[in-house]
Amino acid sequence: MKQNTPILLLLWSVLMATQLNGQNCGTEVTVNQYNLLSRTRIERQSFDSYRFKTSDTIPIALHIVRKSDGSDAPKLALLKYALNNLNSAFTKANIVFTYCGEPEYIDDDRFYNFRKADEPLLADSRDEDGAINVYITQSITNFSGSQLCGYTYMPGAKDRIFMSSSCLGNGTTFAHEMGHYLSLYHTHGVDFNQPELVNGSNCEIAGDEICDTPADPNLLGEVDNCTYDGNKKDANGDLYQPDVHNIMSYSVPNCRYEFSDGQIARMQYSIENDHPNLKCNNKVASFLANPLDEYSDISIYPNPTQGMAQIKFSETIPEGSYISIYNAFGKLMKQQVINPDLAGGVYQFDLSGFGKGIYFVYLKNGTKISMKKLLYQ
Ligand SMILES: [Zn+2]
Structure with missing residues (x-):
């Protein structure tokens, strides 16, 4: 055992690099969604986060896919843990989520290892109005065949988040997808925008359109030990100094833990204006009241x-x-x-x-x- 330790550590590093990378976010921004958000860009940037008050918790309708024989559901403890983690990430934003109503169990092998192409078949008849519909499957495969941790839709599309149960407990992917749902782009920006400059001079219209997140060259594969170890430069020749702790970055999920104040204001604006109908009219899921196993x-x-x-x-x-x-x-x-x-x-x-x-x-x-x-x- 002892002499195998260096090999195990090497193997472990490789596994961590492939399993826990931020690349596994499958959220895409369409030109229509981008245009819709751009029309209110200035309002999103100038939203006063101090005046944001929610008396309601934000409802999540859980849809959980099991095998056809009803086996292999994620543990309730994992679902509770994921909600705790999500709410921990949103504490500063004064936003609280809950599982509204009892989870819906879908016993169907076709969706257990879920292909994104099957989304209409799985979700079109199951979405609940007035809630964020979170579908949990064992795995998620993109159109191109690659594995995803999760994906969602920017405002102006569907009220849905898809999460693979293996990524549900990784700390921040759930919060990252919720950030997209609430109108945040990645900190390295959206394809339709020009890259953000390190000196911040174009921060309002470039990158993620949020000025208190530093310019980010895309951190995929550039973070080691929660430190940026890349040496990319922007168009002015300035070295990037990105934030590896930002939840909307492609840093390693374990290193991400915060939203910036600008991101928080943009998400609060989104709740009030993009998603005004979110309200839990049901009781919260009963398992939340039970002690964890x-x-x-x-x-x-x-x-x-x-x-x-x-x-x-x-x-x-x-x-x-x-x-x-x-x-x-x-x-x-x-x-x-x-x-x-x-x-x-x-x-x-x-x-x-x-x-x-x-x-x-x-x-x-x-x-x-x-x-x-x-x-x-
Ligand atoms: Zn993402």
Whole structure:
């Protein structure tokens, strides 16, 4: 085992690079959608985010595809985790989403590994009015045959987001697609616009049309250890200094965690003006009120803790697994990839500086999630 560690680490790096890349967003902007958004570009840029108040939570209608025999649904814990993650990304924007009504289960092998070409067959008769229809399938394949994590539509089209269950728990793809749904372009811009200059002089009409996101040359394959390691220059010869933490970038999903103030204002404008009919008239999904299942493959000690704690893994941890620690309000406090050489061992972490209270520690491995409560006192 020991002498294999460097090979495992290499393999792990390759897997992480292919699995967790931002390229797996399949959202496309049509010329009609672009023209529609361009007509209100200035209003979107000047929207006063302080006056945005929503008393309603934004409803998501869940449509979950299982195999024809009804097996292999994503765990409710994963769905709850994904909603927590989504709301964590939107806390600063004062936007709260909920699963409105009970999930609809669709038992059909044709859609389990979903092809984008089959979208009308799957969704046209199932969309609910007044909600964002989120379809969760095992995988998503584009027209060209490539795998997608998710895709959606810019305003002026359908109220739908498609997510593959394997990407639902990766931290930010769900929030990224929601950003598109709420009218955000990628931080590297939209094809119909000219590239944004590093000095910001054309930021209102170039790139993503948002001036507080720095010019971005497209970060696909250019981010290492959450640092931009490219050396591209803009038309003036200035080196790019993009934001690898922006959710709408093509940075690595694990490195992305925030929207800028300008993006937040544009999304708030979109809720009020592009999507005024979003309202949850149903009860929220009953599973949200139930405690998450706890699984036995991790243990935490000491618990309660006075700061330092250790997670012990009782089974082998596959590559690409990670630990996420949330506070009682659902805010992500820490996220850490677990190296394969930690498998069967322990992971030590420090809560001091977080504030005392209850924390939720998740171990995520693909679609499998374990959760333990931890008390810091
Ligand atoms: Zn995208």
